[in-house]
Amino acid sequence: MRKLIALRRERGQRLESQGSASFAIDAGAASGKLVADLRHVSFSYGEQVIVRDLATHVLRGDRIGIVGPNGSGKSTLLKLILGELAPTAGQVVLGTRLQVAYFDQHRGRLDTEKTVRDNLSEGRDFITVKGRTRHVIGYLRDFLFPPERIDSPVKALSGGERNRLLLAKIFAESVNMMVLDEPTNDLDVDTLELLEDLLADYDGTLLLVSHDRTFLDNVVTSTLVFESDGRVREYVGGYEDWLRSQPQTGTVRTPSTKPSLRLVPAAVDAGKPERPRKLSYREQRELEGLPGMIESLETEQTQLHAAAADPAFYQQAGEKIAATMGRLETVDRELDDCYARCEELESIVGT
Secondary structure (H helix, E strand, C coil), X not given: CHHHHHHXXXXXXXXXXXXXXXXXXXXXXXXXXXXXXXXXXXXXXXCEEEEEEEEEEEECCCEEEEECCCCCCHHXXXXXXXXXXXXXXXXXXXCCCCCEEEECCCCCCCCCCCEHHHHHHCCCCEEEECCEEEEHHHHXXXXXXXXXXXXXXXXXXXXXHHHHHHHHHHHCCCCCEEEEECCCCCCCHHHHHHHHHHHHCCCCEEEEECCXXXXXXXXXXXXXXXXXXXXXEEEECCHHHHHHCCCCCCCEXXXXXXXXXXXXXXXXXXXXXXXXXXXXXXXXXXXXXXXXXXXXXXXXXXXXXXXXXXXXXXXCCHHHHHHXXXXXXXXXXXXXXXXXXXHHHHHHHHC
């Protein structure tokens, strides 16, 4: 969360520095940093305006959420940003060396007749992930697959398992841009929290369409919101940050001709119960590793105390004495932090 807050602050500073200046960027000078530059882009279907005069740009590492009612044009905006649709007016300038991966909510990239292993690695026992060679069993264990499920056919998997397999397949690819169009639909809680943790560690550019406001708050650094008459505005932060910036009524009219259709807080995730607080995938792994870390630190602490109690200890060079005592202070502090963190995580398990 600290990393996410820092990224939001950085994104906010960039937005403020833009002011009303031209969005034209020297694509050559920004090579590798520019992902997409939208220069006063508009798009219409006949007489219906979907996007009106949108001027913004996406830089490498941006994590942008797209929010709006059903039918407002969120998927259309994704296609405009990616250059798959030509704007009715304005211009979209794409950056170079873009490698894009889609999270397909229909799981169309999975071959249901093949096994989990074959879908991921085409039958090989090892795959390369971020330049490292990983055994398929170990890699899939990170995605909550027990070893006995690895050679099961995909058609025998549950919906949550298929989603996790698709995540494993996408994150094994070498991509610098990820596009997630309604990825939270039909996800179980474990897979949803796993996806949040994976995206927290993802260094590339992210475009995310979702109605899950908690998911948006935990992942994105800025939000593009469909407002009235095809207007799309960008706000720093997630869904709650956008909501706080709105007037007390908190409503935004959609481009639909039906005036009663509005985007309100309850409509964003209508029908979805509030998710109970439980340990995320990363927190569970952290809790499992804390006892071993505490044991290691306690052993080192005992050794350092024994060394400092030896009369010969103070006959050493001053630098060595200072280094040992400094390390002892660090170990004491790290132990206190581990104890506090362990207590915090266990209190969540007990609720």
